[in-house]
Amino acid sequence: MVRVRYAPSPTGLQHIGGVRTALFNYLYARSTGGSFVLRIEDTDRERYSEDALQDIYASFNWLGVSWDEGPDCGGPYGPYLQSHRLERYRAAADTLLSRGWAYECFCSPERLEALRSEGSRDGVVGYDRHCRELTDEQRFSYRAKGITPVVRLKIPDQGTASFEDLLLGTVKRKHKDLPPDPVMLKSDGFPTYHLANVVDDHEMQITHVLRAQEWLSSTPLHILLYEALGHEPPKFCHLPFVTGKDGQKLSKRHGATSVIEFRKQGYLPEALINYIALLGWSYDDSREFFTLDELEELFTVEKLNKAPAVFDYKKLEWFNGNYIRACSDARLFEVLSPYIEQAGLLPAGEQSPQAEVVRNAIPLVKERLKLLSDAPSLLRFLLADIGDDYTAEDLVPKKMDTGATKALLEAVRPLVAQLDGYDDESLENEFRKVAEEYDTKLGNVMMPLRVAVTGSRASPPLIGSLRLLGADRALGRIDAALAKL
RNA sequence: GGGGUUGUGGUCUAAUGGUCAGGAUGUCAGACUUUCAAUCUGGCGAUCGGGGUUCAAUUCCCCGCAACCCUACCA
Numbered sequence: 001m002v003r004v005r006y007a008p009s010p011t012g013l014q015h016i017g018g019v020r021t022a023l024f025n026y027l028y029a030r031s032t033g034g035s036f037v038l039r040i041e042d043t044d045r046e047r048y049s050e051d052a053l054q055d056i057y058a059s060f061n062w063l064g065v066s067w068d069e070g071p072d073c074g075g076p077y078g079p080y081l082q083s084h085r086l087e088r089y090r091a092a093a094d095t096l097l098s099r100g101w102a103y104e105c106f107c108s109p110e111r112l113e114a115l116r117s118e119g120s121r122d123g124v125v126g127y128d129r130h131c132r133e134l135t136d137e138q139r140f141s142y143r144a145k146g147i148t149p150v151v152r153l154k155i156p157d158q159g160t161a162s163f164e165d166l167l168l169g170t171v172k173r174k175h176k177d178l179p180p181d182p183v184m185l186k187s188d189g190f191p192t193y194h195l196a197n198v199v200d201d202h203e204m205q206i207t208h209v210l211r212a213q214e215w216l217s218s219t220p221l222h223i224l225l226y227e228a229l230g231h232e233p234p235k236f237c238h239l240p241f242v243t244g245k246d247g248q249k250l251s252k253r254h255g256a257t258s259v260i261e262f263r264k265q266g267y268l269p270e271a272l273i274n275y276i277a278l279l280g281w282s283y284d285d286s287r288e289f290f291t292l293d294e295l296e297e298l299f300t301v302e303k304l305n306k307a308p309a310v311f312d313y314k315k316l317e318w319f320n321g322n323y324i325r326a327c328s329d330a331r332l333f334e335v336l337s338p339y340i341e342q343a344g345l346l347p348a349g350e351q352s353p354q355a356e357v358v359r360n361a362i363p364l365v366k367e368r369l370k371l372l373s374d375a376p377s378l379l380r381f382l383l384a385d386i387g388d389d390y391t392a393e394d395l396v397p398k399k400m401d402t403g404a405t406k407a408l409l410e411a412v413r414p415l416v417a418q419l420d421g422y423d424d425e426s427l428e429n430e431f432r433k434v435a436e437e438y439d440t441k442l443g444n445v446m447m448p449l450r451v452a453v454t455g456s457r458a459s460p461p462l463i464g465s466l467r468l469l470g471a472d473r474a475l476g477r478i479d480a481a482l483a484k485l
Numbered sequence: 486g487g488g489g490u491u492g493u494g495g496u497c498u499a500a501u502g503g504u505c506a507g508g509a510u511g512u513c514a515g516a517c518u519u520u521c522a523a524u525c526u527g528g529c530g531a532u533c534g535g536g537g538u539u540c541a542a543u544u545c546c547c548c549g550c551a552a553c554c555c556u557a558c559c560a
């Protein structure tokens with residue numbers, strides 16, 4: 001029975017890299033019929049944020065990724081908040097201490113800081129094991145001074161840790177290359193990541209750890225810890241990084257990084273899921289559209305890629321456009337309206353006349369949207385005044401003069417007035433007749449009208465737009481345009 | 486400095502000890518069209534470098550190089 005977990009620390013908004021890790025764990029659980037656990041690693045009291053915790057729930061809820069066990073839904077191996085499990089880490093630290101695998105260290109932060117700056121000068125880094133061989137008397141005297149020790153793991157200077165990574169194969173690491181005697185239990189009684197992680201993965205019966213490759217360096221340390229504690233380590237699979245264009249860690253410099261930002265910018269959850277699933281994973285040489293359900297079926301560790309992947313916002317946009325086009329009109333209305341409301345173009349609620357216009361406009365704008373947030377600018381001409389959106393020059397087609405443009409608009413005006421008397425095709429034919437009459441192309445007839453009516457040279461199909469706007473308002477706009485010329 | 490991981494078009498990737506290294510995106514051009522978009526067609530564009538093994542290497546081996554990660558009482 002596969003048991004995997006996602007173990008974020010609530011210190012910031014859910015990053016897209018973390019989300020991918022979560023997704024792969026989730027997919028691995030689903031594809032194998034296993035369980036997916038959410039564990040909150042809130043052992044850093046300095047950086048803890050309640051908002052960050054809520055963001056975890058909100059983000060995955062929006063994405064449609066759920067867990068079988070977690071702080072919110074419980075489960076047989078709880079609590080799932082590390083801050084509620086302190087006595088277990090203390091117990092593990094005591095075990096380490098009593099087995100001679102660990103020792104208490106009373107070094108001050110100042111001393112450690114000094115050590116670090118000296119070390120970085122000489123190219124030597126890490127703790128100098130100052131407290132490794134303290135006598136009972138020394139420890140007693142430190143305590144008498146009121147110093148609370150940390151617990152450090154004794155890294156053996158001989159030997160090698162090794163494990164089989166599902167993706168990378170055999171990984172070996174000499175103990176002497178591990179950071180010297182890392183802290184397991186902090187002086188505030190909270191564990192460090194290493195201890196908490198190993199204790200919890202064991203107690204929660206985690207069978208597979210799929211995590212970012214940034215953890216690869218510390219996995220040999222974790223292997224050592226499992227050994228010291230007498231536990232069987234889980235299987236590991238270290239996932240490649242997600243970077244920005246420059247190969248650096250994906251950051252705000254590159255664009256959105258958190259789920260909430262992508263959501264705000266107008267991405268659909270299924271587009272985001274589909275895209276990030278393909279960051280370091282592929283199905284075959286051609287298929288690239290996958291619903292979450294399909295991924296749950298098809299995901300396999302074997303198809304993971306080892307190389308880091310650059311996050312390509314352009315391709316995500318392309319996916320998003322595709323998923324927008326695949327939306328039903330009704331759903332698109334639902335997801336679009338908040339953006340239009342926020343732009344002040346639509347009153348809240350679904351019953352306004354404007355809402356009806358938007359509903360009817362959806363088929364016209366659907367294939368023009370890349371982001372949901374594109375909607376306000378595309379629909380603005382239907383919902384607000386456009387008088388200042390264009391100039392007289394915008395009305396005049398290339399290779400045409402003001403006089404001719406004016407004449408065309410005037411010629412076309414009566415047709416617009418009779419809008420409701422024609423179907424689309426016959427109205428277009430009428431426009432063509434005008435074009436012939438004036439010895440020009442249809443485009444030259446449409447363009448001035450388009451600019452007059454929509455305020456822009458790029459718009460949804462004109463005849464449909466005219467109908468949505470209604471003959472009265474369209475005529476008003478034509479007259480306003482004529483006045484400009 | 487030490488340790489580690491990775492290296493296929495700009496980007497995501499497929500494949501293989503041996504035909505034109507395939508797809509997608511992006512980009513450029515064309516078609517369609519009522520503008521934009523969508524769609525279709527076509528173009529450009531890649532196996533990090535150097536050695537070695539081999540009849541043959543992008544693929545296997547070695548050495549470089551580059552990028553990134555770790556080297557906290559952060560995770």
